[in-house]
Amino acid sequence: MPFANFFVYGSAQPGVPSVTQHYQGQTNIELTEGFVINAASDTARRGRALIPPGAVAKGIDSAAKPVRAVGGFFAMSLDTFVAMVRPPFAMREFLTQTWFVARVSLLPTILLSIPFTTLVVFILNVLLVEIGAADYSGSGAAIGTVNQIGPIVTVLVVAGAGATAMCADLGARTIREELDAMRVMGIDPVRALVVPRVLAGTLVALMLSALVTMVGLGGSFGFSVFIQHVTPGAWVAGLTLLVGLADVIIAMVKAALFGLAASLIACFKGTTVGGGPAGVGNAVNETVVYTFMALFAIDVIATAVGVKVSPK
DSSP states (O other), X not given: OOBTTBOOOOOSSTTSOOEEEEETTEEEEEOTTSEEEETTTOOEEEOOOOOOTTHHHHHHHHHHHHHHHHHHHHHHHHHHHHHHTSSOOOHHHHHHHHHHHHHHHHHHHHHHHHHHHHHHHHHHHHHHHHXXXXXXXXXXXXXXXXXXXXXXXXXXXXXXIIHHHHHHHHHHHHHTTHHHHHHHTTOOHIIIIIHHHHHHHHHHHHHHHHHHHHHHHHHHHHIXXXXXXXXXXXXXXXXXXXXXXXXXXXXHHHXXXXXXXXXXXXXXXXXXXXXXXXXXXXXXXXXXXXXXXXXXXXXXHHHHHHHHHSOO
């Protein structure tokens, strides 16, 4: 494409002409180095780059988009924390969302907690039986379920079920312009929609962690006693040898952080969705990815801090 008799397209081999253009009765031959040789005068002139209009601005906008998204997320999070402690509070929406998140998360939690716990206990008990310490299988089940299995299952369920349901609900409201209508009527969407969902997600994550712990320990007890023939009294006595109140509190704190982070990410992606129904689907997929990344990072950091501060 000519631009004032100058060209900038190169050749696959240095020094070999790559493009020949006839423009205004002259033949221009472009070399890889960026020079254009006019066949009529044999004069070499420096070619000017053909930058499409708006390309620089578009590149800057693409580079700044993740930064704006992070800034928008923290701004919405700050608005949410402020709205939590200032009345009025949408109690009815909070109860509705608590039941909604619990309903979509309860069955996956139970189905995941039993095989996770049973697998860990089976491997651990095989080792303990080999060294003659099968009576301590309760200690291994307790430390595995309370410290790791409970939080990990909570991560999977909160990210895969609860957060995606929140994002899809808010995304559908956003593309139907319900949030804009609320702003026109003077209703703050953060206070009316985001705060109840964040608190509901945090509460449900706490309950899920407790449920995973109880179901996991129950499944571990049944598997150890009835399948691997461990003494029931010895199994129960070993529960508190390595796990104490501090470990339970740390597990609950991690679960609350999981629910808080997952809910904030889901609400942010849902309230900033664009592009119609396809945009809602993309926002749900992004919510799963971002939530998994954030929750596993929180799990590692909280576990390391818990190991340092818990008395042993």
